Amino acid sequence: MRRIVLLVVAALFSAACFLPGGLGGSDEGAAPSPTKDGIWTPCTDEARKIYPQASRSFQYHCAKVDVPKDWAKPDGPKIQISLIRARIGSQSDRIGSLLVNPGGPGGSGVDTAVYLTNALPVSVLRRFDLVGFDPRGVGRSAPVKCMSDEDLDASFGSEPDPVEQAQFDQIVTLTKQMDAGCKAKYGDDLKLYGTVQAAKDIDAIRQAVGDDKLTYLGYSYGTLLGATYAQLFPKNIRAMVLDGAVDPTMSSVEASESQAKGFERAFSNFDAWCKDHTSRCPIAPDARGAITKALDQARANPVTYEGRKATSGWVFYAVISALYTQDRWTDLADAIDSLHDGDAEAVFELADAYAERTPGGSYSNLFDANAAVNCTDDDSPPSVSQIRTLQSQWREKYPLFGAPLAIGSLTCSVWSGGRDPVPTGKANGAPPIVVVGTKGDPATPYEQTPALANMLGVGHVLTWEGEGHTAYPETSCISSAVNAYLIDLTVPAEGKTCPA
Template sequence: MRHPTPRLAVVAAVVLLLAGCVSPPTRWAAPISGDPAPSGSTAAGVTPPVWGPCDDYRDVPNVTLECGVMKVPQNWTAPNGKTFDIALLKAKSSRQSRRIGSLVVNPGGPGGSGVDLAYYLSQGLPEDIIWKFDIVGFDPRGVGKSSPVECFSDEDLDANFGYDPDPVSQADFDGLVALARKMAQECGDKYGDTLSLFSTEQAARDMDAVRAAVGDEKLTYLGYSYGTLLGATYAQLFPTKIRALVLDGAVDPAQSGKDSSEGQAKGFERAFTNFANWCTAEGAKCAIGPDARAAVTTALQAARTAPVGQPGGRKATAGWVFTAVTSSLYSEQRWPDLAEALANLKGGDPKGIFELADSYAERDSSGKYSNLFDANLAVNCTDDDKSVTVEEARRLQSEWRTKYPLFGASLALNLICAQWPGKRDPYPVGKAEGAPPIVVVGTKGDPATPYEQTPALATMLGVGVVLTWEGEGHTAYPQTRCINNAVNEYLINLKVPPVGQSCPAR
């Protein structure tokens, strides 16, 4: 889920667990040379996994879990050099019948754990899918258990999340710039030229090695949020190695980073308006009353001048309040939690605000963070060869504050990538020539990957088929019978949804 902070220009996805996603600037780029690994073979530089028990996970009824680690080249252009470890989890139902193959999954981020997602989906996907496929997840390079990138201190992450989401004065803005510069430089000092090896294109090549390692001639894949970008990149590199791809919560790879951020600002404003309309309609069920926008604006301003504290000294600053609001918009089910948290904050209790914000930030009760944001920035900034400058971010902050009052200013401030020390390695953009139909799923109320990106991705790929959910939140499958039936038919029988299919919210 994992969730990110807008100042890091990342977003979260809710897929049982949470995982973020962002669409950085792109350019047309030729794929790295080299043939895909055939089924069951070992590509140069790859050491296949040895499967064994999954000691970090509880047993799942009627499911066998196996875990392993494979080694892949750090740089696929020089495959006989150093390697990264790639952690995998495979879940197989004891009720499996007429097995089709493996369903490889990715939760997004970048930075979300595919290993965790496979574990959860082995209990959460429709039985029709679990009984036909092994569910296989991998932590992409730099993420979780896969040679993790770790360069941000817990203290710096606390400062970043807690910082004012819209620093107006020059002194406050300069303070955020300095914090971003410090965090970026810490990554550069620790990893140097290795930072450029955490790109999406390199990870897509790892995914083909995963396909070969599980013995599948062609890939069957379910990617959420940023996972749609990873899947789209795979489709361009290995179009003839695809059996079926479901890309849910689509990222448009062809848009610029600035356009992506503005699209997210628009998407979050739209999602917040939907939340506010719910408050107006539900009356007493919304704890902050009928005017949610006024309640949030008041809470943010109060947090700037007199933040509510809790035992231990932690204070619910404007940054933490903003992060809690952002977190709640990924799923309609969190709307009542946000309203209650804001009402309690007004009464002097910040616990609910911190619960929402910490789940988004992957911050535990002791103040420790996962490496979600380290990996997120390493991938996003490496993929982005046209980051906005600090000066441009300052200008956009003012412009977008007017256009998108709650979210525009914060989403303009991509200040870490603006000062990123690593080399860039943009992913390829274009049609997946030779690929079969790819299902691209979009949610009308998606704040993080606004629906407009769904047809854009489908069109770019040239073989994309749009499936629409008229619901709220980030990603759609498996949430309603209509969506489930369409996706299941495609994954199992390769039956493509009819053109223009739209599923109701309920």
């Protein structure tokens, strides 16, 4: 569940089925009409298509909310935001809706809500309607789709650390080609897919589902979306949990280096785990050496599987994919061991799961939306020449992940869409907000957790001494603390830490 739900954020770079629905539009200054059960459309069959194991204890209904394409022009064209509501049959003492966002940016909250029916604690699910939404530009909500499958294959398969200038220039050219396709298709509208616009959509959703106050659970990039909402609408919040914090006060260069440090730390933890669990790690005792060797061999002579070459890029993204959760560390070790034996199937399984690539070679719009949101939010990306310098510097500091994280900044460096940076102030007037951090989180390193809490001014840190990206509901300690907050508004004790 965690691998599906919790997605990549920041400098790293779903074909979803259509969900029917039906909320009408709204006039300037007026809230969308409150939803009634008769307005929601039953969509249990669609939920089963998303996740065949979706809990049968729930009823699923779908809807759409009309919002301004540009909130600065409320009388202008509208777009539709897709929602799904999961309501457990044993619901009692209903508090309201729990709105969830899985991150990305580019992750589908509609899909996530269905997955979470089998993951969130029943004590929470009995008190809330679980509501997921695809943010603007994502999945079923006016999706941004402007990168070809061929270009995405080339991007993921390209050298993660292009040392030769010709290699580097080739990646710059490919990145510019992808940017040009997006600019040609969407033009100036690209700047309308940023976090500020999406946060305003959330308040429309809050009104549409009939909640006086918002209860929100945001993972990864969803913490940035939630924090932006908290600054724009602080008095409209009942409770907010931000798990896997993104610190918006960091520049994009600082954020990328933070991720390089986080992934390097997580990889060192994986290497140490292999030394201590040799029976479960066939590349022990030197997992780092084995993966470095696999990358070098992929550069010289990539293994072929079903017509695809397991280049160094695909091997690298297999590593990235597995580091998101400790549950996949064994899979990574097995995949690298199989690759040494000439079998790349498991490497592609890990990398394709990360890339949201189907066996047939098609991609969701995760990375199209990811670029549109991240680059709109980033008003000061590094230049191409700065990235080339950072690549060398970070390679020395973070041997496996430094250079690739620098190269990942190229997307926003060449981005020709507009910019709409996120705010970085206090959430004055908001209630206490719980910010959850994981000590071994590679994608949103723990250091960003207290930083986001401090920025908001009303943040309360809850720490998990575990591995992987995000914490709730991984352990009973974390779950108990978050459940008590969501249900009873009991804020975790200052400095509360949960063991791994």
